[in-house]
Amino acid sequence: xxxxxxxxxxxxxxxxxxxxxxxxxxxxxxxxxxxxxxxxxxxxxxxxxxxxxxxxxxxxxxxxxxxxxxxxxxxxxxxxxxxxxxxxxxxxxxxxxxxxxxxxxxxxxxxxxxxxxxxxxxxxxxxxxxxxxxxxxxxxxxxxxxxxxxxxxxxxxxxxxxxxxxxxxxxxxxxxxxxxxxxxxxxxxxxxxxxxxxxxxxxxxxxxx
Ligand code: SF4
Numbered sequence: 550x551x552x553x554x555x556x557x558x559x560x561x562x563x564x565x566x567x568x569x570x571x572x573x574x575x576x577x578x579x580x581x582x583x584x585x586x587x588x589x590x591x592x593x594x595x596x597x598x599x600x601x602x603x604x605x606x607x608x609x610x611x612x613x614x615x616x617x618x619x620x621x622x623x624x625x626x627x628x629x630x631x632x633x634x635x636x637x638x639x640x641x642x643x644x645x646x647x648x649x650x651x652x653x654x655x656x657x658x659x660x661x662x663x664x665x666x667x668x669x670x671x672x673x674x675x676x677x678x679x680x681x682x683x684x685x686x687x688x689x690x691x692x693x694x695x696x697x698x699x700x701x702x703x704x705x706x707x708x709x710x711x712x713x714x715x716x717x718x719x720x721x722x723x724x725x726x727x728x729x730x731x732x733x734x735x736x737x738x739x740x741x742x743x744x745x746x747x748x749x750x751x752x753x754x755x756x757x758x
Pocket of ligand 1: 574575576577578580581582583626627628658685698
């Protein structure tokens with residue numbers, strides 16, 4: 550039960566530590582967890598305000614030594630790469646202090662090139678120490694993408710594909726899709742295969758009303 554709890558910047562599920570640094574996102578996926586939940590695993594992920602880099606690091610310092618974390622992951626109720634510079638700064642801090650211990654991953658919708666025009670997003674992530682990205686492709690065509698993810702950007706689907714192509718040159722890449730009726734999971738897997746990256750299906754957590 551998360552009702553009434555203070556919002557969490559860091560939270561954990563099993564062996565992984567997660568960073569919830571923004572609630573902003575250029576998509577409005579109908580299956581997005583934040584549409585019908587306040588958080589996950591007993592943590593409240595609805596931020597009242599975005600934390601500064603110093604606040605993120607202060608929260609991280611409290612929990613980094615609690616466990617032998619397997620992955621540290623930027624993934625919350627929003628798109629982490631809405632805050633590219635903060636992701637880069639926090640990543641550098643993590644890698645400087647704990648770099649050899651675990652994988653540093655960003656879970657993203659892959660729209661970073663539309664959100665950060667003119668930036669070399671993948672190269673910058675790599676330089677900051679990010680090891681891996683998990684990209685929500687979520688559709689096998691542009692039409693289906695627009696229908697289920699409802700992006701604010703015109704060429705969102707094409708941009709996600711471009712992000713995957715660039716990322717696979719420098720980072721470990723996994724593509725994911727949520728199992729929903731509109732999406733041909735096999736066709737999404739085919740796209741991932743053609744791009745030469747791993748694929749994982751995520752289960753849709755249905756609202757309970
Ligand atoms: S891209 Fe992710 S955070 Fe954004 S609306 Fe879709 S599921 Fe939610």
